[in-house]
Amino acid sequence: MSAKQKQTEEELLNEVTSSEYKYGFTTDIESDTIPKGLSEEVVRIISAKKNEPEWMLDYRLKAYKAWLEMEEPEWANIKYTKPNYQEIIYYSAPKQKPVLDSLDDLDPEMKKMFDKLGISIDEQNKLANVAVDIVMDSVSVATSFKETLAEKGIIFCPISDAIQEHPELVKKYLGTVVPARDNFFSALNSAVFSDGSFCYIPKGVKCPMELSTYFRINEAGTGQFERTLLIADEGSQVSYLEGCTAPMRDENQLHAAVVELIAMDDADIKYSTVQNWYPGNAEGVGGVFNFVTKRGICYKNAKISWTQVETGSAITWKYPSCILKGDNSIGEFFSVAVTNNFQQADTGTKMIHLGKNTKSTIIAKGISAGNSNGNYRGLVRITKGATNSRNFSQCDSLLMGDKCGSHTFPYIEVKNNSSKVEHEATTSKIGEDQIFYCNQRGIGTEEAIALIVNGYCKDVLSQLPMEFAVEAKKLLEISLEGSVG
Amino acid sequence: MISIKNLKAGIEDNLILKGINLEVKAGEVHAIMGPNGSGKSTLACVIAGKEDYQVQEGTIDFEGEDLLELSPEERAHIGVFLSFQYPVEIPGISVSNFIKTSINERRKAKELDPIPAPELLKMMREKMELLNIKKGYLSRNMNEGFSGGEKKRNEIFQMAMLEPKLAILDETDSGLDIDTLRIVANGVNKIKTKDNAIIVITHYQRLLDYIVPDFVHVLHNGRIIKSGSKELAHELEEKGYDWITKEADKKWA
Ligand SMILES: Nc1ncnc2c1ncn2[C@@H]1O[C@H](COP(=O)(O)OP(=O)(O)O)[C@@H](O)[C@H]1O
Numbered sequence: 001m002s003a004k005q006k007q008t009e010e011e012l013l014n015e016v017t018s019s020e021y022k023y024g025f026t027t028d029i030e031s032d033t034i035p036k037g038l039s040e041e042v043v044r045i046i047s048a049k050k051n052e053p054e055w056m057l058d059y060r061l062k063a064y065k066a067w068l069e070m071e072e073p074e075w076a077n078i079k080y081t082k083p084n085y086q087e088i089i090y091y092s093a094p095k096q097k098p099v100l101d102s103l104d105d106l107d108p109e110m111k112k113m114f115d116k117l118g119i120s121i122d123e124q125n126k127l128a129n130v131a132v133d134i135v136m137d138s139v140s141v142a143t144s145f146k147e148t149l150a151e152k153g154i155i156f157c158p159i160s161d162a163i164q165e166h167p168e169l170v171k172k173y174l175g176t177v178v179p180a181r182d183n184f185f186s187a188l189n190s191a192v193f194s195d196g197s198f199c200y201i202p203k204g205v206k207c208p209m210e211l212s213t214y215f216r217i218n219e220a221g222t223g224q225f226e227r228t229l230l231i232a233d234e235g236s237q238v239s240y241l242e243g244c245t246a247p248m249r250d251e252n253q254l255h256a257a258v259v260e261l262i263a264m265d266d267a268d269i270k271y272s273t274v275q276n277w278y279p280g281n282a283e284g285v286g287g288v289f290n291f292v293t294k295r296g297i298c299y300k301n302a303k304i305s306w307t308q309v310e311t312g313s314a315i316t317w318k319y320p321s322c323i324l325k326g327d328n329s330i331g332e333f334f335s336v337a338v339t340n341n342f343q344q345a346d347t348g349t350k351m352i353h354l355g356k357n358t359k360s361t362i363i364a365k366g367i368s369a370g371n372s373n374g375n376y377r378g379l380v381r382i383t384k385g386a387t388n389s390r391n392f393s394q395c396d397s398l399l400m401g402d403k404c405g406s407h408t409f410p411y412i413e414v415k416n417n418s419s420k421v422e423h424e425a426t427t428s429k430i431g432e433d434q435i436f437y438c439n440q441r442g443i444g445t446e447e448a449i450a451l452i453v454n455g456y457c458k459d460v461l462s463q464l465p466m467e468f469a470v471e472a473k474k475l476l477e478i479s480l481e482g483s484v485g
Numbered sequence: 486m487i488s489i490k491n492l493k494a495g496i497e498d499n500l501i502l503k504g505i506n507l508e509v510k511a512g513e514v515h516a517i518m519g520p521n522g523s524g525k526s527t528l529a530c531v532i533a534g535k536e537d538y539q540v541q542e543g544t545i546d547f548e549g550e551d552l553l554e555l556s557p558e559e560r561a562h563i564g565v566f567l568s569f570q571y572p573v574e575i576p577g578i579s580v581s582n583f584i585k586t587s588i589n590e591r592r593k594a595k596e597l598d599p600i601p602a603p604e605l606l607k608m609m610r611e612k613m614e615l616l617n618i619k620k621g622y623l624s625r626n627m628n629e630g631f632s633g634g635e636k637k638r639n640e641i642f643q644m645a646m647l648e649p650k651l652a653i654l655d656e657t658d659s660g661l662d663i664d665t666l667r668i669v670a671n672g673v674n675k676i677k678t679k680d681n682a683i684i685v686i687t688h689y690q691r692l693l694d695y696i697v698p699d700f701v702h703v704l705h706n707g708r709i710i711k712s713g714s715k716e717l718a719h720e721l722e723e724k725g726y727d728w729i730t731k732e733a734d735k736k737w738a
C-alpha cells in the first residue's frame with residue numbers, strides 16, 4: 001500500500017473514530033423506576049406492578065431460583081467485565097399510561113424521539129404498512145394497527161397485555177422453546193422480563209403486513225430484558241422485524257432478550273433483526289452488552305427464516321436457532337455482523353435436525369474493522385432419525401485494516417449417512433485492486449468500499465423486507481465509514 | 486490530448502519507466518507494443534493514477550490539466566479510461582449497478598443529477614447491441630465467473646457507456662477468440678470519433694488489423710525505442726523484437 005493511501009486510510013479511520021453514534025440521545029420522560037439490584041423481592045415487585053396472575057409469578061420465581069445456581073458462560077470468544085447484577089435497575093417505565101388506546105395520545109417528547117429514530121409512527125402507519133410495537137426501557141408504549149390485525153384474528157400486542165388477555169396461549173407456549181434454565185441469560189430474562197411483544201397468527205392466515213417491534217433503552221442504569229413470543233398456527237405466514245437503539249452512555253448497559261418462535265405445521269415465519277444498540281465509543285468505553293437467546297421450533301413442513309444485520313452493541317452474544325422437529329421442515333439463517341473499533345461479536349446459529357428430509361441453510365457474513373473482533377459460531381446437528389437431511393453453510397469474513405480479527409467455529413454432527421452437510425468458508429480483505437478498479441471508473445474510495453461491502457452482503461440483505469434493506473444498507477455504511485482495508 | 490514528457494516512474498527503488506515521451510492528439514490511435522515486462526501496463530497504470538507507482542520525474546498533461554496532481558477518480562471524471570489487462574471481480578455487484586454508480590459518480594463530480602433510469606437503460610441496450618452482448622448480462626455480478634473474453638468485453642462495454650476522451654486498452658485482445666476479437670474491435674471502432682483518442686497496448690499485430698493505428702511505438706525496458714507507422718507492426722510481426730531491442734540495449738548499456 002502506498003504512503004499516500006496509508007495516510008488517507010489513517011485520516012479516514014480517525015473520521016470513524018470521531019463519527020458519532022447517530023441515535024445516542026436521551027429523552028426526558030419521567031420514569032417510574034424501582035431500586036437497583038436483583039432479589040426475590042424485586043421479581044415479586046415486577047410481577048405485582050404488572051398485575052400478573054399467580055402462574056406467571058411462579059414462573060418468574062422458578063427462573064430466578066434457577067438463575068441463582070447458574071454460572072455466567074465463558075466459552076464465547078469475547079472479553080468483558082461481567083456486569084454487576086446488583087447494580088442494574090430491573091424495571092423502568094415511562095410515567096404515563098403505559099399502553100395507549102391510540103398513538104395520538106403519545107407523549108410529545110416520545111413522539112419527538114421516534115422522529116429522531118427515523119421511525120415516524122404516523123408515516124409508517126400510512127405508508128409502509130407496518131404494524132409497530134415500541135418497547136422503551138421496560139414497557140411497551142405503543143402498538144399500532146391493532147384493530148386491522150384483529151379483523152384477521154391476529155393478536156399483536158405487548159406481552160404483558162397477552163398475559164392478561166390471552167393467558168391460555170402464553171401459558172401454553174412461554175418457555176417451551178427456550179426453557180428458563182436453558183442458559184444463564186435466559187434464566188435471568190425469565191425472572192425479570194418486563195415487556196416485549198406477543199404475536200399469534202391463526203390457522204391459515206397470511207399476515208397482511210409486516211409486524212415490527214422497536215426497542216430502545218433510555219433510562220440510565222437500566223437493563224432491558226424483553227421477551228418475544230411468536231406463534232404461527234398451522235398454515236399461517238408472518239414476517240416480523242425488530243430494530244433497536246440506545247443512548248450513548250459511559251457505562252455498559254445490559255440487554256438480555258429471549259425470543260421464542262413456534263411454527264406449527266406448514267407455517268412460515270420470517271424474523272428479521274436490525275440491531276443497532278450503542279456500540280461504545282472509539283476507545284471502547286460504554287456500549288450495550290447484548291446477550292440474546294433466540295430460538296424457533298418448526299413442526300411439519302414449517303419454515304423459520306432468521307435474518308439479522310448486527311452493527312451495534314459493544315458485545316454481541318447471539319445464536320438464533322432452529323429446531324427442525326417436523327418432517328420436511330426448513331430452517332434458515334442469514335446474518336451480517338459488523339464490528340468496528342472495540343466491538344466484539346460472537347454470533348451464529350444452531351440448526352438441530354430432528355425430522356426427516358429437513359433442510360437448513362446458513363449464510364453468515366462477518367465484517368471486522370478497527371480493533372474489533374468478530375466470531376462466527378455455528379452448530380449443525382443432524383440426528384439419527386433426521387434421514388435425508390441437508391445443510392448448507394457458508395461463512396465468510398471480510399477484514400478491513402490489520403488490527404481486527406475474525407474466527408469461525410463451525411461444529412458439525414451428523415448421525416446418519418443419508419444426510420449431507422456442506423460447509424464453505426472464506427476470509428478476504430477488500431483488495432487494493434478492487435478499490436483501484438472502482439477509482440478508475442470514477443468511484444471514490446469511500447463509495448467503492450460501500451459498494452464492495454454491499455456486494456459482499458447481498459445474499460443477506462436481499463432477504464430483508466424492502467424498506468428495511470434500504471435502512472440496513474445505510475446503517476452498514478455508517479458503521480463502516482472510513483474503514484479502508 | 487495527452488502529452489507525456491520524460492516520465493520516470495517505478496516501485497520503491499525499482500525504476501520501471503525510464504523516461505517516456507508520448508504525444509497523443511484527439512482523433513488518433515496509438516499502438517504500444519513490446520515484449521513482456523517492458524513496462525506497458527505500468528505506463529497505463531501511471532496514467533490512470535495507480536498509487537503503487539511513484540512518479541520520480543516528468544509530466545503528464547491532459548487537455549491542459551496536470552494529470553499527476555489528480556486522484557484516480559478525478560482522472561476518470563475528466564475522461565481517462567483504462568481497460569484493464571486483468572479486470573477484477575466485484576462479487577455481489579451487478580454490471581448494471583456498477584455502471585450506474587460509475588456514471589453517477591462522474592455526474593456528481595460535475596454537479597449533475599443522477600442519470601434518469603430510462604435514459605441509462607436505453608443507452609445500455611444500444612451499447613449491448615454494439616458489442617453483441619446477450620440479455621441477462623447486466624444482472625450478472627461484475628466479472629464474477631466471467632470467462633477471459635467476457636471480462637474483456639465487459640471492459641469495452643464500460644468504455645462504450647462512459648464515452649471517455651482517452652481510452653487505454655491494455656491487452657484487450659489477449660484471451661479473445663477471433664470472432665470475439667472482431668466484435669470487440671468493431672465496437673471500439675464505432676466508439677472512436679475525431680474527438681477522442683485510443684492507446685492500444687498489445688503484443689500482437691492481429692488486433693491492429695481491426696483497430697488500425699496511426700502510430701506504433703515499441704516499448705522496451707521502460708523506454709520507447711522506436712516509433713513508426715502501422716507498417717512497423719507488420720515488421721515486428723515478421724522479424725520479432727530482437728533486431729531493435731538489441732540495438733537499444735547497446736545504446737543504453
Ligand atoms: N506492482 C509491481 N511490483 C513490482 N514490480 C512490478 C510491479 N508492476 C510491474 N513491475 C515490474 O515492472 C516491469 C514491467 O511490468 P509491466 O508494466 O507489467 O510490463 P508489461 O505490461 O509490458 O508486460 C516488470 O519487470 C515487472 O516485474
Ligand SMILES: [Mg+2]
Binds near residue numbers: 525526527570655656
Ligand atoms: Mg502488461
